[in-house]
Amino acid sequence: MEAQKHHDIVEVLDKFGRYQWAQYFWACLPSLVVTMVNINFVFVAGDMDYRCKIPECETVDSTSQQPSWWPSATLDQCSKPLLSDDFYLQKGPCSKASFTKETGRCTEWIYESNNTIVSELNLACQPWKINLVGTIHNIGMLFSMLICGWMSDRFGRKPTMIFCATACVIGHLKQFATSYYMYVTVEFFEAMVSGGVYLSTSVMLIELGSKQNRVFAGVLLACVIYCGESLFAGIAMLVPYWKNLIRIINTPSVFFITYLFFFKESPRWLVVNGKAEEAKKMIENIADVNKIPINKQDLKEIDEEKLKLIFNITNYEVKEGYKDIFRSTEIMKRLAVSCFCRFTCGFVYYGLMFNSVLLPGNKHINFLLSTVMSFPGELMALYLMNKVGRKLPLIVGYLLCGAMCVSSAYVTAIWGKIAMFLLGKMVISACFTGIITYTMELFPTSTRASLLGFGSILSRTGAMLAPLTPMLMPIAQVLPSVFFGGSALISGLLLILTPETKDLPLLDTIEQVDTLARQTREMKKQSNKQI
Numbered sequence: 001m002e003a004q005k006h007h008d009i010v011e012v013l014d015k016f017g018r019y020q021w022a023q024y025f026w027a028c029l030p031s032l033v034v035t036m037v038n039i040n041f042v043f044v045a046g047d048m049d050y051r052c053k054i055p056e057c058e059t060v061d062s063t064s065q066q067p068s069w070w071p072s073a074t075l076d077q078c079s080k081p082l083l084s085d086d087f088y089l090q091k092g093p094c095s096k097a098s099f100t101k102e103t104g105r106c107t108e109w110i111y112e113s114n115n116t117i118v119s120e121l122n123l124a125c126q127p128w129k130i131n132l133v134g135t136i137h138n139i140g141m142l143f144s145m146l147i148c149g150w151m152s153d154r155f156g157r158k159p160t161m162i163f164c165a166t167a168c169v170i171g172h173l174k175q176f177a178t179s180y181y182m183y184v185t186v187e188f189f190e191a192m193v194s195g196g197v198y199l200s201t202s203v204m205l206i207e208l209g210s211k212q213n214r215v216f217a218g219v220l221l222a223c224v225i226y227c228g229e230s231l232f233a234g235i236a237m238l239v240p241y242w243k244n245l246i247r248i249i250n251t252p253s254v255f256f257i258t259y260l261f262f263f264k265e266s267p268r269w270l271v272v273n274g275k276a277e278e279a280k281k282m283i284e285n286i287a288d289v290n291k292i293p294i295n296k297q298d299l300k301e302i303d304e305e306k307l308k309l310i311f312n313i314t315n316y317e318v319k320e321g322y323k324d325i326f327r328s329t330e331i332m333k334r335l336a337v338s339c340f341c342r343f344t345c346g347f348v349y350y351g352l353m354f355n356s357v358l359l360p361g362n363k364h365i366n367f368l369l370s371t372v373m374s375f376p377g378e379l380m381a382l383y384l385m386n387k388v389g390r391k392l393p394l395i396v397g398y399l400l401c402g403a404m405c406v407s408s409a410y411v412t413a414i415w416g417k418i419a420m421f422l423l424g425k426m427v428i429s430a431c432f433t434g435i436i437t438y439t440m441e442l443f444p445t446s447t448r449a450s451l452l453g454f455g456s457i458l459s460r461t462g463a464m465l466a467p468l469t470p471m472l473m474p475i476a477q478v479l480p481s482v483f484f485g486g487s488a489l490i491s492g493l494l495l496i497l498t499p500e501t502k503d504l505p506l507l508d509t510i511e512q513v514d515t516l517a518r519q520t521r522e523m524k525k526q527s528n529k530q531i
Contacts, residue, residue, distance in 0.1 A: 016209055017292075018290055019285070019289040026259065030164075030201065031197055031201050031228065032231070033168070034164075035228025037194050038194055039232055043236045043245070044116055044245060051110055054083070054094070064112040079103040079104070082102045106125065111124070117177075121183060123180065129180055132184065137188070140187070141192070144164075144193065144196050145199060148160055148199050148453065153448070157200045158259070158266070160200040161204065162260060163193070163196070164195070167193035168253035170189060171246060171250040172246065175243040200449070202436060203440065207506070222436075229367075271311050284296055325510065328510050331510055335455075337497055337498050338498075341491045341495065342459040343459060344462065346462030348405065349425075349466075352425050353466075375429075377431075380430045385437065390438045394431060394495055395495045397492075399488070399489060399492035401424055403485065404427070404485075405485030406489075408420035441506065442501060446509050
């Protein structure tokens with residue numbers, strides 16, 4: 001009879017039905033909106049065409065293109081051609097003959113338009129300030145991954161996600177910035193709060209579904225992020241003015257405060273943190289929505305310890321923190337491997353995306369095509385990681401991506417380079433999603449979000465370094481591709497050190513991880529002795 005009670009509850013937790021679909025939808029929606037917020041600087045702070053302004057010669061319809069009176073000598077955008085003394089004496093219209101051969105430092109510019117902050121904050125000839133917007137954004141994301149990982153473990157997945165998603169509304173303050181430093185300060189805090197949405201949502205999706213749906217959860221979240229990127233590219237094409245763009249992408253964040261009233265917490269987190277009564281009410285709700293018959297009286301009589309056994313949660317009387325992490329050799333090994341693999345994904349993925357903007361054509365279309373190429377990679381990850389396993393597809397994926405990156409450096413044909421770019425983008429997209437799902441299964445519930453936050457920090461570090469790789473090209477043209485490929489090849493080899501997690505239950509404590517690793521080593525020793 002006792003076993004039958006447990007079986008009914010296990011069926012409720014394992015069956016993926018209407019309840020899970022609804023929760024997945026509501027959980028993914030903030031990531032769609034936050035993605036647009038997190039990549040806004042690509043266009044809002046993007047560079048643009050401009051030229052030096054010569055007040056004495058300009059007309060009301062002057063554009064950033066060089067006019068007919070512009071001197072024949074080639075000048076950069078930061079140099080100002082100087083008018084001759086004869087021009088001021090004659091006071092005639094400007095012509096090529098009106099200028100001397102001398103130049104000065106430009107202080108005013110005529111822009112292509114006021115579509116970005118470059119014109120309104122007067123950032124012409126200051127490319128380091130324009131590029132620094134993205135860098136500061138990524139630094140904010142680093143802080144977010146560390147802080148919000150702890151918040152998610154300490155206060156819950158639901159409140160962390162709601163707080164981070166709603167707080168994105170502070171991005172509206174950027175349109176009132178009167179200086180560059182005010183703008184980047186708001187950019188930093190916007191990134192610091194928004195990044196927690198990805199972390200809490202990914203953990204929520206993994207813990208909400210059964211073990212058969214873990215890979216699907218990761219792929220679903222990745223596709224939602226890609227949809228957010230594509231949607232943002234489309235909106236940016238239709239709404240080029242940066243202030244209007246910020247209003248459109250930041251306003252929906254207000255809606256997520258309503259999640260307090262209908263969105264549900266992760267049932268596993270509730271049980272782990274001693275909230276058994278809330279967990280039992282949630283199980284009852286899941287059964288009702290999915291139309292699974294259970295004995296509600298039996299469910300009420302199950303105590304906290306039996307509920308932990310149903311969730312495969314044991315030995316969780318003591319809270320585990322950073323001291324326990326550093327004491328575990330197995331956890332530290334898994335953390336080192338996962339962090340380097342996450343770094344590689346951010347480094348290679350954004351490195352390839354950054355190079356895509358160098359292609360000729362409309363920058364919005366190029367960005368959109370680069371995003372679309374990620375979808376086949378997600379489908380590949382979903383199929384292989386469910387069919388074959390987690391570890392082997394990731395090893396092959398990293399090694400294959402590394403080989404293509406290195407090979408692209410020595411391919412001379414244009415079609416060959418394009419083929420390498422597209423294939424590399426597809427494979428690294430699959431690895432990006434796969435490694436997140438895999439690392440979630442490597443770590444226990446007690447510290448999962450915190451350790452995932454460390455990996456996210458390394459991923460963001462890779463993303464920050466990716467735009468700097470063109471600086472290596474004056475040294476040798478092949479260096480960026482070699483760095484991309486070398487990082488991927490090392491990641492593939494490091495994954496040999498970690499275990500396969502397909503079809504295994506999620507572990508909840510560091511002690512369980514250490515015990516399982518010890519048992520695995522003993523089994524291998526016995527197997528070797530028999531051979």
